[in-house]
Amino acid sequence: MKPFEKITQILYEKYVKEELHRLEELKNPKIVYVTDLVGCSHKYYLRRLYPELTIKFEPSAVLGNLVHAGIGTLLREKGFEVEVEVSTEVEVNGEKYSVRGRVDALKKDEGLVVEVKTARYAQDIPREHHLNQLKIYLEILNLENGTLIYITPDKIYEFQVKREKISLESLVKTLVDDTAHPRYEWECSYCMFRKLCPYAVEKSE
Template sequence: MSDPSRDAGLGPASSPSNTGFDAQQVVQDRITNRAFTEWYSEQQFQTNILEGQAYFNGPSPAKDPERHSPSRLLECHRKASYARQNAPREGTPPQGLFWIGSEFEEQVVVPFLQSITTPDTYVTNSLWIDAEIEAEGTQHTIRGSTDPAIVTADAEPLFVTEIKTTTSLDHLSGPKPHHRAQLYAYLYALDQEYDHSITEGMIVYGSRTTLDIKPFHVEFDPDVWERVVDWMRAQTEYEQAGELPPATPEREWECNYCSFKHRCGQADTPYTDIGIEGLLPVFDGYDRQNLREYLDGHVDRGARLTPTLAHQYPEFAAEYGTYDWSCSSCGESYGWDELDWDGDTDDLPFCPACIELDNLVTLSGPEADVQLNIA
């Protein structure tokens, strides 16, 4: 009896069983967190181009001190400055939370609103706002997009929502202050733009685990809005003066989840009160995507990798360049890959020149405040 594989022109190495095992091994080797995050980033990149939003690819421009985003109102002043001025983010971007929030809004909330609105009104995914607010002689601008809104047939807004997802609804007795401030910004801007009054909206919290919702009706309060305007004024003054604002979280636990907690000094690391610019020396807690966005956003100012990060992301070293190791004792410097070091930040390399003098001095990268070419 003839061998079917040979009759088909296939050698023994290409038999179905071997091919299957080879494919299984290839797939198994390719299922890694790094491969997945790179794939997901590429999907987002392509989607932004497809939808005519290529400006979302890459770092956002730093905000002018007088310009504010609704989503950052009443945040910790220092966190707001770090985010607004593109300080390097620590940790991993919460892509899952963003995706769940977006899907919950588009696939659940919008269809629900469409099912309950009246026959002569409609639902829109978002409305653009652009308003000016004067506070103590300074003209502030607030710009952004609302969440779904109920509108007329002419697309004029009647009722605005703000959609937030959360782990649990159990202890939620009212809107969080910064969410209320965000909705107030939308109401204020839309009320200024349209002839009819727009003073009411709703903040809807959705559980990421049960899909239950908890809605809170909100009516614009001028007194509370004045507090929001005061926050904008203070934030603008800090940034106009080039000052690092104070750390003012609403709740202490917020620092645990902040993308700048090491830089700020709210983590178990030796950093504190670091300014907006530069990467933390001898720190390896930057995610690949965050690091690339930071470097791309500061490439015109000479941004490079610290030696620690060059060891962690050697493929970036050739693309962006690196700083050298430096010795605080003798002043000698060494290329990031000149020394035999395994990348363990708890066991930094010693200065070779100082070792010859029987002096053990660990090397470091440049401090954050001297890394960029600051005019």
């Protein structure tokens, strides 16, 4: 095996191992991810039926993971907790759901949550779904301040985000009742389920 192929295999095995670990969780209808709450509601249903389709070994995903790992190392040296699992329980329609997520970095003594995003270009940032994701984390953790960082090929952008009152129950209800499909028209172009989805929006020429 050539050296570069060995490194590629290491990256592949780590990425796929993490994704395979999540497969059973993806099938559980009572587990809701924070990212579910800021995206298409029907994707939540399709991922339970076809969880294997969520595994895509793409260079962009690997690059994002490496950037997160690098920034995480730097922030840990500054006293941050990194890759922090968070969860809360929400009741909707008489059923209890576990809302789960993973914060990129957290400094509780400063009441600060940090989210890191990679992007190919800086158009339309900060993006609404990223802001909402960070605000949901602030709500779950009962903290006041967030920082949203974008790493692009040309520039690093940093946005300060304040906590806003968010009804997790309403967000989960929208998901469970499947009333936001898609939430944004652009989602369909990037969705692994678009060829199976009755709500997919075809991109106009």
